[in-house]
Amino acid sequence: MQFEVETRDPECAARTGRLTLPHGVVETPVFMPVGTQASVKALSQEDLEAIGAQIILGNAYHLYLRPGTETLEAAGGIHRFMQWNRPILTDSGGFQVFSLAEMNKVTREGVTFQSHLDGSRHLFTPEKAIDVQTSIGADIMMCFDECTSYPVPRDKAEESMRMTLTWAEACKRRWLERDPERQALFGIVQGSVYLDLRAECATALAEMDFPGYAIGGVSVGESKEEMVSVVEATAPRLPEAKPRYLMGVGPPEDILEAIERGVDMFDCVMPTRNARNGGLFTSQGRLNIKNAQYARDFRPIDPDCDCPVCRTYSRAYLAHLYRAGEILALRLNTLHNLFFMLQFLARTRDAVRAGRFRAFKRTFLQAYSSRECGIA
């Protein structure tokens, strides 16, 4: 993996870069659609290519449970299994072990948990998380981290952060024993909303020298202000020459705040999940296709959008599909929302390259906040 910072905005920490991975080059800042179970919900791989997705996410917890590492190995890895030939990043499953599974016990060794699918018992250690991600074979894998809930007392956050550092060392050791040329490994900063813990964790991880770094444990219920403070306390302590990934973020306005503070990579289920609930992004803000006003509105979702959905279908048709429970509604809404996010990031990159990020941010937010119509 190689990362080159290409341009820096003169007024803030925003930057563009090129992340070269075994399956292709990713231009940053980048939004990564979430394909937890080796599928970005409701889309095909052809759809994702058509809208310009550069890299997608998979999840080690889900893929370990189903289809399982033996099947993924037999397929020759996740790229061949799902026929997606561009880069993939897998989350280690740390977050899911804590949020989805019935958790049994956390020790220094790892986490014993019960599958949310069938109640079967499993142990994820840092080493196991790396082994699973090696079987999956994504371009980037993530350290196994302990993700605290929000709010959490300071002593628990500190203990958890130290566990994450211990596990990060174990992950790195295991990764170096495997095939570090084929798959990069990112460290994950924890520490909840305690900025000194975040700073300490970032500094310690930076000393371990990972190919890239993530800010985890956000988007768990904290305020936007707290999230921005965490980024502000963390990003500057991560090596300038390495990519920075803010996990699980987020709405366009949050992404802009993070880019302004030097973040390069984002993922979030919101565009895909909202789409399945009828919530659609437009340059003028969000709308909900379930609202009665769209039933005979024959305009596209967003007259300024050039996506395959807006070029063809009307709000009235999409409203009908949604109400009628047609599966096509899920796909078209998802296609539009992801196109919106990918285009939004592409325009942000252009703005940074042109040295006018803050002007772009102002203009975007002005239009984007001009309307907010009954989002679910």
Added chain:
Amino acid sequence: MQFEVETRDPECAARTGRLTLPHGVVETPVFMPVGTQASVKALSQEDLEAIGAQIILGNAYHLYLRPGTETLEAAGGIHRFMQWNRPILTDSGGFQVFSLAEMNKVTREGVTFQSHLDGSRHLFTPEKAIDVQTSIGADIMMCFDECTSYPVPRDKAEESMRMTLTWAEACKRRWLERDPERQALFGIVQGSVYLDLRAECATALAEMDFPGYAIGGVSVGESKEEMVSVVEATAPRLPEAKPRYLMGVGPPEDILEAIERGVDMFDCVMPTRNARNGGLFTSQGRLNIKNAQYARDFRPIDPDCDCPVCRTYSRAYLAHLYRAGEILALRLNTLHNLFFMLQFLARTRDAVRAGRFRAFKRTFLQAYSSRECGIA
């Protein structure tokens, strides 16, 4: 509407033809994918074009209830509403009024029923069914018929068949008052499995001179042999120069029997519905992707198939998507099954043109019945 019979098989009543409609030419025999609510379930209109669908179905009962004729008229008709620019046929809703709605009363005038969506009360008369279908604006509309269940006593079947004939006259009168150049109207033969009733109904409808004729009231629980007998008693009594449509049929083997007896058009939810339950067609017979044996089977669904799914994805991936409840499973399975049906009809047309329909039928059925693996 124009229909020309192009070739006739020397050994049987199989034939090929060209049906010229306002939105394009349809080569017959043809399979028409079912898009009840202005959407072929799980597919986009681009998908349908890509796999070569020539004409699709809509349903007057469903579309009348949702989105309603006012919306369809405001959109400029169903083609513009759903952005499908090839031919469409709408069923009159006769079958649905009897099978889906809570029925209140059938009189000579028509049927009073309660919507299956919200319990609201509606009256469908033959005239109303034509008016609704005129608002929808499909290339072909169907007469409003009384569809009996199976089995049904002879006297009830006869009474119902006579009602259908009365309604057919009323439909024709109303159709001629509207725009008969823009939309063709097909008569529907009823009479359950009573072959003399079928013959009488066919003869009476033929005298009314419709642009085309359908055989209705099949695929309602009767045996394959009974269905074939009905076709055999009916098709020869329908005008040779007009298209013949067997409603709601069916599996490939039934379609071959009907083509052999002179039928030109088919529709069935089976390929799309089976797909959503994991049942997939192959040249060697059907398979169910849920079966454990496919979990690590990295071959395509059908090695002989050239569809977008078989060209890209493995059985193992499709099995995973299905088990994981991924929406993409529904789309890929549907795309494959419809491609299979459309290709099967294309190959049948080629065989008829080459004067070797019966040899084709034999070869196809031999391969197709060679395996049957746990279909749901």
